[in-house]
Amino acid sequence: MSEKRLGARSMVFAHAPSVAGTGTVAGKKEGEGPLGGTVDYLNEDTTFGETTWEKSESRMQTEALSRAAVKAGLGVEALELIFAGDLLNQCIGTTFGLRDCERPFFGLYGACSTMAEGLTLCAMAIDGGFAGRAAALVSSHFCSAERQYRMPLEYGGQRTPTAQWTVTGAAAMILSETGPGPYLTHAAVGRIVDAGIKDPANMGAAMAPAAHDTLSGFFADTGMGPADFDLIVTGDLGTLGADLLRDLFARDGVDLGPRYTDCGLLIYDREKQDVHAGGSGCACGALVLCGHILDGLRHGAWNRVLFCGTGALLSPVSSAQGESIPSICHLAAFSR
Amino acid sequence: MSEKRLGARSMVFAHAPSVAGTGTVAGKKEGEGPLGGTVDYLNEDTTFGETTWEKSESRMQTEALSRAAVKAGLGVEALELIFAGDLLNQCIGTTFGLRDCERPFFGLYGACSTMAEGLTLCAMAIDGGFAGRAAALVSSHFCSAERQYRMPLEYGGQRTPTAQWTVTGAAAMILSETGPGPYLTHAAVGRIVDAGIKDPANMGAAMAPAAHDTLSGFFADTGMGPADFDLIVTGDLGTLGADLLRDLFARDGVDLGPRYTDCGLLIYDREKQDVHAGGSGCACGALVLCGHILDGLRHGAWNRVLFCGTGALLSPVSSAQGESIPSICHLAAFSR
Numbered sequence: 001m002s003e004k005r006l007g008a009r010s011m012v013f014a015h016a017p018s019v020a021g022t023g024t025v026a027g028k029k030e031g032e033g034p035l036g037g038t039v040d041y042l043n044e045d046t047t048f049g050e051t052t053w054e055k056s057e058s059r060m061q062t063e064a065l066s067r068a069a070v071k072a073g074l075g076v077e078a079l080e081l082i083f084a085g086d087l088l089n090q091c092i093g094t095t096f097g098l099r100d101c102e103r104p105f106f107g108l109y110g111a112c113s114t115m116a117e118g119l120t121l122c123a124m125a126i127d128g129g130f131a132g133r134a135a136a137l138v139s140s141h142f143c144s145a146e147r148q149y150r151m152p153l154e155y156g157g158q159r160t161p162t163a164q165w166t167v168t169g170a171a172a173m174i175l176s177e178t179g180p181g182p183y184l185t186h187a188a189v190g191r192i193v194d195a196g197i198k199d200p201a202n203m204g205a206a207m208a209p210a211a212h213d214t215l216s217g218f219f220a221d222t223g224m225g226p227a228d229f230d231l232i233v234t235g236d237l238g239t240l241g242a243d244l245l246r247d248l249f250a251r252d253g254v255d256l257g258p259r260y261t262d263c264g265l266l267i268y269d270r271e272k273q274d275v276h277a278g279g280s281g282c283a284c285g286a287l288v289l290c291g292h293i294l295d296g297l298r299h300g301a302w303n304r305v306l307f308c309g310t311g312a313l314l315s316p317v318s319s320a321q322g323e324s325i326p327s328i329c330h331l332a333a334f335s336r
Numbered sequence: 337m338s339e340k341r342l343g344a345r346s347m348v349f350a351h352a353p354s355v356a357g358t359g360t361v362a363g364k365k366e367g368e369g370p371l372g373g374t375v376d377y378l379n380e381d382t383t384f385g386e387t388t389w390e391k392s393e394s395r396m397q398t399e400a401l402s403r404a405a406v407k408a409g410l411g412v413e414a415l416e417l418i419f420a421g422d423l424l425n426q427c428i429g430t431t432f433g434l435r436d437c438e439r440p441f442f443g444l445y446g447a448c449s450t451m452a453e454g455l456t457l458c459a460m461a462i463d464g465g466f467a468g469r470a471a472a473l474v475s476s477h478f479c480s481a482e483r484q485y486r487m488p489l490e491y492g493g494q495r496t497p498t499a500q501w502t503v504t505g506a507a508a509m510i511l512s513e514t515g516p517g518p519y520l521t522h523a524a525v526g527r528i529v530d531a532g533i534k535d536p537a538n539m540g541a542a543m544a545p546a547a548h549d550t551l552s553g554f555f556a557d558t559g560m561g562p563a564d565f566d567l568i569v570t571g572d573l574g575t576l577g578a579d580l581l582r583d584l585f586a587r588d589g590v591d592l593g594p595r596y597t598d599c600g601l602l603i604y605d606r607e608k609q610d611v612h613a614g615g616s617g618c619a620c621g622a623l624v625l626c627g628h629i630l631d632g633l634r635h636g637a638w639n640r641v642l643f644c645g646t647g648a649l650l651s652p653v654s655s656a657q658g659e660s661i662p663s664i665c666h667l668a669a670f671s672r
Contacts, residue, residue, distance in 0.1 A: 004465040005416070009440045011466055052657050080341070081525060088651070089425040091445045095528060095649035099662045104345045104525035106453060107649070107664075109427045109445040117442060121457070128464020129340040130347055189417060189440035192431060313431035313443070315424070321388050326435045328443075 004127070007221025009214070010188045011120070013127040016335070018179025020133065021072025022290035023064040027142070027168030030287065033268045038291030039169070040067050046143065046168050053144040054092055060170035061086070061097025061139045068135065068172035068290075079103050079174065081125050083118035084137035085110060086282055087166075088148060093139045097170075112236050113190065114138045115171065115286035116309025116330035120187040122175045123332070132177045139170035140281030149200070149316055162202040164238045164264060164280035165273075171286035182297040186333035188218035192313065194326040200314060204241025204264075204277060206325035207310040211237060212248040214329040215308060226256050230302035233293065234329070235285025235309040236264040238278035263288035285309050297336050305334045340463070343557025345550070346524045347456070349463040352671070354515025356469065357408025358626035359400040363478070363504030366623065369604045374627030375505070376403050382479065382504050389480040390428055396506035397422070397433025397475045404471065404508035404626075415439050415510065417461050419454035420473035421446060422618055423502075424484060429475045433506075448543075448572050449526065450474045451507065451622035452645025452666035456523040458511045459668070468513045475506035476617030485536070485652055498538040500574045500600060500616035501609075507622035518633040522669035524554040528649065530662040536650060540577025540600075540613060542661035543646040547573060548584040550665040551644060562592050566638035569629065570665070571621025571645040572600040574614035599624035621645050633672050641670045 006012055026039045027046035036042065041063060043049075048059040061084065069076045082101070085108035086093035098105055110117040118136030125131045143153055145166040151157040175184060193213045197206040211234050219225050226232060226249075237245060242262040249256050263285040264278030289307050296302050313326045342348055362375045363382035372378065377399060379385075384395040397420065405412045418437070421444035422429035434441055446453040454472030461467045479489055481502040487493040511520060529549045533542040547570050555561050562568060562585075573581060578598040585592050599621040600614030625643050632638050649662040 005467065054653055054657065085445060087426075089653065090423075090447065090649065090651035092649070092651045092654045095662045096654065096659065099528050099530050102527050104527055105664065106457065106525065107445040107447075109421060109443040111426065111443075121442065124464055124466050125460060128460055128466065130460050130464065131341065189442065191438050191440055192435050194435050313426065313428070315426035315428045317390055317425065318428045318432065321390065323432065326431045328441065 009217050010186060010221035012186050013123050013184065015127050015177065016183035016185045017123050017126040017175035017177060019182050019294060020174040020176035020179055021068045022294055023067030023071060023172045024287050024290050025060050025063045025170050026287055029273065030167060030169055030267060033273060035267055035288060035292050038295060053141055054088060057086065057093035057139050057141040057144050058097035061093060061137055064170035064172040065135060065137050068174050072174045076101050076103065079133055079135050080131035081134040082137060083108055083121045085114040086139045087111060087145055110328065111311030111313055112280060112282050113309035113311030113328050113330045114282050116307060116332050119173060119184060119332045120189065120330055123184045123187060126175055126177050133174060135172055135174045137172040138282035138286045140166050140283040142166045142168045145281060159276055160201045161276055162240055163276045164236065164278050165275035166281040167267060167279045167284040167287060169283035169287045171283060171290040173290050182294060182334050182336055184332055185335050188214050188331040190214045190328040190330045192326045192328050194324050196324045198324045200319045203312040204238040205244060206312050207327040208237055208241040208244035208248060210327035210329040211245050211308050211310050214331050218331050226254065226259060229304045229306050230259060232256060232260045232306045234262045236280040237262045237310055238264040240277050297334055303336045307332050307334065345553050346522060346557035348522050349459050349520065351463050351513065352519035352521045353459050353462040353511035353513060355518050355630060356510040356512035356515055357404045358630055359403030359407060359508045360623050360626050361396050361399045361506050362623060365609065366503060366505055366603060369609060371603055371624060371628050374631060389477055390424060393422065393429035393475050393477040393480050394433035397429060397473055400506035400508040401471060401473050404510050408510045412437050412439065415469055415471050416467035417470040418473060419444055419457045421450040422475045423447060423481055446664065447647030447649055448616060448618050449645035449647030449664050449666045450618050452643060452668050455509060455520060455668045456525060456666055459520045459523060462511055462513050469510060471508055471510045473508040474618035474622045476502050476619040478502045478504045481617060495612055496537045497612055498576055499612045500572065500614050501611035502617040503603060503615045503620040503623060505619035505623045507619060507626040509626050518630060518670050518672050520668055521671050524550050524667040526550045526664040526666045528662045528664055530660050532660045534660045536655045539616065539648040540574040541580055542648050543663040544573055544577040544580035544584060546663035546665040547581050547644050547646050550667050554667050562590065562595065565640045565642050566595060568592060568596045568642045570598045572616040573598045573646055574600045576613050633670055639672045643668045
């Protein structure tokens with residue numbers, strides 16, 4: 001086996017791809033949150049000028065990708081591969097968003113882990129010699145997600161305290177075989193973990209065991225530990241899931257410490273914004289990564305960051321059939 | 337750029353992965369078709385012992401993967417990466433089917449192109465040095481697809497002549513860095529093509545332009561042409577889409593000739609089985625590839641085969657919103 005593979009699920013990139021550019025778009029609520037200033041384009045009415053929420057989501061993908069290309073000093077036509085996905089049935093946020101770009105495209109479904117999944121595949125493609133530049137792109141929209149997964153907005157349903165708020169936004173990251181960094185140095189591919197949680201309004205609890213599985217596997221595969229990183233973030237465990245992840249590591253005798261947080265806790269002000277357990281959705285982790293975290297890496301706030309995309313692989317049908325929630329976590333490690 | 341990349345969208349694998357094993361399962365109707373004898377496991381009532389069609393589909397995935405592993409002389413635990421997907425909302429055929437296998441997993445959504453997409457990613461992972469053995473796995477089920485995309489079976493809706501019949505089945509292929517072949521030698525990554533077709537009961541017409549785009553791009557990238565292959569198959573264009581693809585090439589002055597056919601025309605006997613324009617679904621092309629085509633490659637019926645997975649990237653919501661059908665085609669080339 002190659003020296004690029006470490007242990008059961010981890011990879012080290014011999015020629016670590018460099019972040020060439022990121023593009024981020026989001027809605028009004030995200031703009032009012034603590035990280036609103038890191039978003040490239042905020043749309044006040046969250047329609048993005050479209051007539052349905054699904055078309056708004058597609059528009060966000062188009063906008064995020066084109067902004068990432070501009071910031072990378074490229075045209076979208078310079079992208080050799082695009083890896084993208086979203087939460088909508090048949091991933092129509094993505095397929096309509098990329099309909100006109102004429103680039104080679106791999107469609108992904110990893111629920112809210114899709115950004116980390118796509119970045120891992122971009123890095124494999126570049127380090128493997130199959131592309132010089134590749135992009136990972138995801139989106140989620142509160143209104144399309146509510147309609148599909150829960151209730152039409154007009155119903156005005158109550159939310160339980162464990163529920164999270166689906167982030168309205170899209171984020172793209174372009175990786176390149178050469179560049180000044182930050183670099184994507186390692187990845188770990190998730191396994192499906194199902195701890196038996198059946199409440200779709202408590203996805204943090206369902207996903208925390210998957211995050212624990214991937215992170216602890218990555219540490220075992222690489223011989224590294226939490227202290228080797230300045231920042232460890234999960235994508236969208238929310239307050240309950242993040243506490244559970246700390247507890248799961250504490251049972252192993254590992255203290256994640258203050259270096260650990262969750263993007264669902266960073267993107268909104270839970271004191272002032274009515275988001276219950278925090279943010280969620282493909283765009284939650286992706287927006288925080290492509291804005292706040294990359295800014296911090298570039299400016300020296302952190303030198304090494306673990307980004308752990310967490311995804312709940314359920315559907316309304318599986319929940320209606322009494323099933324529990326299979327979950328997954330993909331990990332991408334960045335260095336300055 | 338690396339010598340592994342050819343032109344705008346094609347790849348040549350320096351160390352072409354070898355097919356280590358395939359596993360196929362299908363339902364009664366597929367068993368009664370001309371290729372029924374090539375399927376490893378046929379289930380007479382298509383429930384596969386489960387209480388819902390969605391759980392039946394997951395069961396098919398589990399069965400196909402474990403049979404492929406047995407035929408490869410491996411346990412499922414020897415698979416370093418699994419790339420898999422299906423047509424169900426949030427890909428629950430896959431996520432529940434793989435829930436217990438504890439293997440690193442990348443979820444895909446490529447509609448009926450998913451097998452070719454997964455095989456391309458397997459080959460990139462192996463040739464890139466990230467895995468020694470990887471599997472691609474897909475499923476579709478007539479009953480879960482009808483319920484989700486069209487009408488509940490109990491409604492007994494009429495079907496138009498252009499409609500295709502969703503294949504009930506699952507297929508897995510394991511690729512390995514070494515082995516006696518057949519080998520996956522080249523791939524071409526699809527772009528989204530939308531020719532403006534809006535009728536979801538005529539997906540062959542929607543997908544044929546995507547197949548033409550990828551095949552003609554592959555020929556341009558590699559300098560090869562139809563005559564360099566003994567067999568060129570599309571995944572599920574059906575009779576109308578296959579005729580359209582021939583026409584599109586004829587306009588280019590290229591005669592695909594008798595070497596071209598479509599898996600949707602091979603899997604059922606259109607004279608005796610009531611399938612209208614032919615078979616469709618993720619399992620359509622995947623079952624034909626993993627059974628009939630690989631058998632022919634192994635026994636010398638063909639030396640070089642182009643497998644072109646075709647996918648319609650619509651959803652019931654996008655059609656209800658008046659949208660046309662974006663489509664894609666991913667290509668994988670096999671040699672004895």
